[in-house]
Amino acid sequence: MTQTSDTPWYTQFFKRDYLRIYGHTLQQDRTDLETQFAIHALGIQPHHHILDLCCGQGRHSIALAKTGLKVTGIDLSQEMLTIAQSTADESDIPLSLHQADMRNLPNAMSNQFDAVINMFSSFGYLESENDDQQVLHQIHKVLKPGGKLLMDLLNREWVIINNEEFDWHQHQDGRIVLERRQLDLATSTNHLTYTELLPDGTRNQLSDLHMRLYTLTELTKMLATAGLTLQTTYGNFQSEPYTVNTRRMIVIAEKTT
Numbered sequence: 001m002t003q004t005s006d007t008p009w010y011t012q013f014f015k016r017d018y019l020r021i022y023g024h025t026l027q028q029d030r031t032d033l034e035t036q037f038a039i040h041a042l043g044i045q046p047h048h049h050i051l052d053l054c055c056g057q058g059r060h061s062i063a064l065a066k067t068g069l070k071v072t073g074i075d076l077s078q079e080m081l082t083i084a085q086s087t088a089d090e091s092d093i094p095l096s097l098h099q100a101d102m103r104n105l106p107n108a109m110s111n112q113f114d115a116v117i118n119m120f121s122s123f124g125y126l127e128s129e130n131d132d133q134q135v136l137h138q139i140h141k142v143l144k145p146g147g148k149l150l151m152d153l154l155n156r157e158w159v160i161i162n163n164e165e166f167d168w169h170q171h172q173d174g175r176i177v178l179e180r181r182q183l184d185l186a187t188s189t190n191h192l193t194y195t196e197l198l199p200d201g202t203r204n205q206l207s208d209l210h211m212r213l214y215t216l217t218e219l220t221k222m223l224a225t226a227g228l229t230l231q232t233t234y235g236n237f238q239s240e241p242y243t244v245n246t247r248r249m250i251v252i253a254e255k256t257t
Contacts, residue, residue, distance in 0.1 A: 010125045013207035014077040019057065021179075021194055021206060024171055026059060034152070035063040037237040038117050041252055042148045044069065048114035051142060053102055054122035058084025058095065065093045072096040072113070074105065103134045109142045116143060119152045124212035132212065136226035143255040149228060151251045155235070156213035157244035159183065159190060174199035177206075188213050216242070216249060227257040 038060070044050065046068060052061040055073030057080050065071040065088070073095060075081050081097050088095040100106060103126070116139050126132055139149055160183070167179045176197040183190050190213060194206040214222070220230045230253050235246025242249055 008127065009208055009210055011076070013209055014056070014075075015079045015207075017194070017207040018080075020175075020196065021177055024169065031059045031063050033237050034119065035060055035067075037239070037250075038064075038115075038119075038150050039067070041232075041234070041239075041250075042115045042117075042150055044115055049112060051109075051113040051116045053116055053118045053139065055084060055097070056080045056120070056122075058087055058097070060117060060119050061095055061097075062088055062091070062093055065095050066091075070096075072098065072109075074098050074100050074102070076101055103131055103138060105138045105142055107141075111142070111144050113142050113147055114144055115148050115150070117150045117152075119150075121152065121154045121211060123151055123153060124214060125210070126212075129212070132214075133222055133225060136222055136228060140227045140255055145255060147255045148231075149223075149251075149253045149255075151219075151253075153219075153249045153251065154190075154211065154213060155242070155244070155246055155249040156188065156215055158247050159213060160185075161244065188215075216251075219249075219251060223251075223253045227255060228253040229256040 038044070049070045049072070050064055052064070052071060052073045055061045055075045058073055061071050061073040061084060073084060076099065078099050081099055084095070085097055098106070123135065124132060126135070143149065163181065163183050165181055168176055170176045178195040178197065180193045181190060190211045192209040192211070196204040196206055198204070216233060223230055230251065232252050233242040234240060234250040235242040236248050237250070240246060
């Protein structure tokens with residue numbers, strides 16, 4: 001698939017291509033583990049209101065709502081939101097879903113949430129670092145005083161240590177997805193391209209992905225600029241401490257100003 005030069009890459013990627021590439025990794029046991037970790041790490045209580053920012057197809061939103069929590073999901077992709085709503089409706093799960101750009105969250109949501117979660121490397125996709133900084137300001141806006149943020153990010157140091165240019169995965173339906181990674185150290189951006197090979201030999205070029213990877217030092221400063229204070233950092237969803245050798249960088253921050 002191709003995209004016009006004036007169309008942000010993520011508006012194309014976060015449609016069906018996203019699920020075609022990563023769907024096999026998004027199993028229910030993984031979602032349950034991540035959801036229970038978030039509840040514990042954020043100190044979420046039954047009366048709390050949670051925002052799932054970049055909720056995608058709603059796997060965390062729905063899992064949290066199943067526990068009885070009041071959950072709102074926001075995503076830019078209407079296609080992903082439609083999937084989320086359909087899944088919630090099938091199980092009669094109350095879920096409030098909204099389409100919005102994470103750089104400009106509705107003013108009506110100001111000071112409305114006890115916690116915000118931002119899962120599965122959903123930060124660092126925008127056009128500039130200033131855009132990413134604006135997202136953190138918006139998170140600050142919608143959090144209640146003392147509210148907390150969980151950001152689940154890919155660990156830049158781990159990526160550098162374990163960088164492999166090529167990878168592939170065969171899906172249960174026989175498709176093979178080839179992945180090429182080009183890590184630009186000057187911009188700290190990982191550029192990924194995907195090619196899909198179908199069982200009949202058809203070759204499809206899927207949407208590209210471009211991910212800005214932040215160091216913990218950089219992110220801590222960005223959080224502080226937005227009025228959010230870093231509390232702790234984990235390396236995985238089993239509460240392992242963050243190190244250069246952990247694949248994830250899971251940040252917990254609090255609205256302090």
